Amino acid sequence: MTKRYTKDHEWVELSGDIATVGISTYAAEQLGDVVYAELPAVGKSFKQGDDMAVVESAKTASDVYAPISGEVVESNSEISGENWPIINEAPQAGGWFVKLKVADKSELDGLMDEAAYADYVKGL
Amino acid sequence: MSDAEPKKLPLDAIWRARTSKFGDFAGYDMPLQFEGLIPEHNWTRQHAGLFDVSHMGPSFFALPKGHGLEGDEAHKKVASLIERLVPADIQGLKPGQVRYTMITNEDGGVLDDLMIARPAEPAAAGDLYIVVNAGCKHQDWALIEEATKGEANLVRADDRCLLALQGPTAHVAAAAVIDPALGDMNFMTVKRYDAFGRITVTRSGYTGEDGYEILVRAEHATDLANALLAHAEVKPIGLGARDSLRLEAGLCLYGHDLDPTTSPIEADLAWTIQKRRREAKDFPGAKRILREYELGAPRKRVGIRPNDRAPAREGVEIFKDGKKVGVVTSGGFSPILNAPISMGYVDAAFAEPGTGLELMIRGQARAATVVPLPFVPHRYFRPKKGA
Numbered sequence: 001m002t003k004r005y006t007k008d009h010e011w012v013e014l015s016g017d018i019a020t021v022g023i024s025t026y027a028a029e030q031l032g033d034v035v036y037a038e039l040p041a042v043g044k045s046f047k048q049g050d051d052m053a054v055v056e057s058a059k060t061a062s063d064v065y066a067p068i069s070g071e072v073v074e075s076n077s078e079i080s081g082e083n084w085p086i087i088n089e090a091p092q093a094g095g096w097f098v099k100l101k102v103a104d105k106s107e108l109d110g111l112m113d114e115a116a117y118a119d120y121v122k123g124l
Numbered sequence: 125m126s127d128a129e130p131k132k133l134p135l136d137a138i139w140r141a142r143t144s145k146f147g148d149f150a151g152y153d154m155p156l157q158f159e160g161l162i163p164e165h166n167w168t169r170q171h172a173g174l175f176d177v178s179h180m181g182p183s184f185f186a187l188p189k190g191h192g193l194e195g196d197e198a199h200k201k202v203a204s205l206i207e208r209l210v211p212a213d214i215q216g217l218k219p220g221q222v223r224y225t226m227i228t229n230e231d232g233g234v235l236d237d238l239m240i241a242r243p244a245e246p247a248a249a250g251d252l253y254i255v256v257n258a259g260c261k262h263q264d265w266a267l268i269e270e271a272t273k274g275e276a277n278l279v280r281a282d283d284r285c286l287l288a289l290q291g292p293t294a295h296v297a298a299a300a301v302i303d304p305a306l307g308d309m310n311f312m313t314v315k316r317y318d319a320f321g322r323i324t325v326t327r328s329g330y331t332g333e334d335g336y337e338i339l340v341r342a343e344h345a346t347d348l349a350n351a352l353l354a355h356a357e358v359k360p361i362g363l364g365a366r367d368s369l370r371l372e373a374g375l376c377l378y379g380h381d382l383d384p385t386t387s388p389i390e391a392d393l394a395w396t397i398q399k400r401r402r403e404a405k406d407f408p409g410a411k412r413i414l415r416e417y418e419l420g421a422p423r424k425r426v427g428i429r430p431n432d433r434a435p436a437r438e439g440v441e442i443f444k445d446g447k448k449v450g451v452v453t454s455g456g457f458s459p460i461l462n463a464p465i466s467m468g469y470v471d472a473a474f475a476e477p478g479t480g481l482e483l484m485i486r487g488q489a490r491a492a493t494v495v496p497l498p499f500v501p502h503r504y505f506r507p508k509k510g511a
Binding site for chain 2 (some may be wrong): 016019033035036038056057058059061082
């Protein structure tokens with residue numbers, strides 16, 4: 001499956017009706033070494049654009065928004081187990097944040113694909 | 125202030141070649157980060173970091189030419205003028221001594237914190253070297269001129285470069301690149317050297333480490349910076365790590381941990397007000413400051429360690445048993461402790477180390493503990509006795 005990206009640098013990848021969500025490589029690089037992250041509990045529901053998680057580097061605290069509406073069915077135990085470096089090492093793979101059960105897949109249509117996101121980042 | 129583009133540092137090209145991460149700070153386009161905040165922080169604690177702090181306000185304050193005074197007499201005269209604005213004993217400085225102090229207002233609040241030095245050279249008797257904060261320099265210089273009009277001259281030196289070299293091997297690099305004599309300077313002293321033009325060097329800094337601040341004319345600054353950066357112990361460090369280093373060292377950042385409502389006593393800076401001034405009671409805000417000195421201040425700056433991993437940053441409210449008792453003024457992550465750290469002001473009743481508090485972070489109360497400052501011990505250079 002391919003990833004879609006938000007302007008706030010979250011990515012989402014859909015498999016069936018489960019969306020895996022994380023922050024982009026660009027976001028992880030901008031943030032620097034992650035020193036703290038807070039993930040939502042399983043069972044919590046979010047609308048697209050809601051504050052969903054917090055990630056902090058030595059430099060700053062950043063909100064992570066839900067790139068798509070859904071209910072949390074799993075959170076990454078690496079991150080809740082305080083293995084925060086995984087967010088810097090593999091932000092778009094092992095450093096995923098949560099899996100959401102998605103109701104409306106059409107919300108993805110408003111997000112950028114890989115090429116559009118690469119262009120967007122270049123312009124920042 | 126204007127909306128003008130931030131000013132470029134004289135050494136802009138040197139930093140630009142090493143990083144693209146810049147940001148506007150006090151009207152200057154400053155390098156924020158090179159290798160990464162945490163590696164830069166750790167490098168400075170283990171080796172030597174080079175910081176460009178040319179945005180700050182170095183200046184010379186001098187009796188008018190032909191003042192006819194010499195030595196201690198000339199110094200006492202110029203010092204008495206600046207003492208109209210600060211509560212430190214400046215008259216008592218020995219030649220070559222540097223002192224940390226603050227400009228206070230009539231309400232006993234702090235308008236800026238600064239360093240004042242008495243030059244070591246006899247020919248400079250009647251001069252003071254004064255370094256103020258970037259964001260306050262126009263205010264400070266105006267205040268100094270207004271309070272001393274016609275009696276002394278203030279000469280800005282912020283067209284020069286101010287470089288801070290900080291860390292346990294700063295003396296090795298400074299001795300190799302500038303002059304072996306730099307290794308023998310005591311902490312909180314100043315001396316001029318005929319190298320890279322004529323430079324003014326203080327053994328001081330704001331990281332908790334040994335080190336130097338070097339005032340160099342812009343035309344020689346590139347050579348000096350390049351020579352230091354070529355030394356194996358030296359790496360460039362951005363403003364980001366400067367902030368985490370001073371926080372670990374428990375040092376105040378003006379505009380955050382100090383402001384016009386905060387008294388030096390609340391800020392736990394009573395040690396900066398020497399006995400002669402406390403007895404003379406002749407500085408701005410003396411009434412409040414001395415009352416708090418005697419009876420204690422209603423609130424106090426403290427170190428705070430969150431009990432879990434969530435950093436508590438500036439603005440986080442502090443509670444005790446559900447009642448608000450203070451606010452965080454600086455907070456972040458300590459690379460050395462590998463843990464979050466904060467400074468803040470709390471009601472005096474809750475300022476004892478060991479006191480349990482709650483930090484309200486994103487609507488959730490989290491347990492924290494008052495700890496002594498600094499978080500990481502200072503390692504300033506003191507000469508070995510009888511060596």
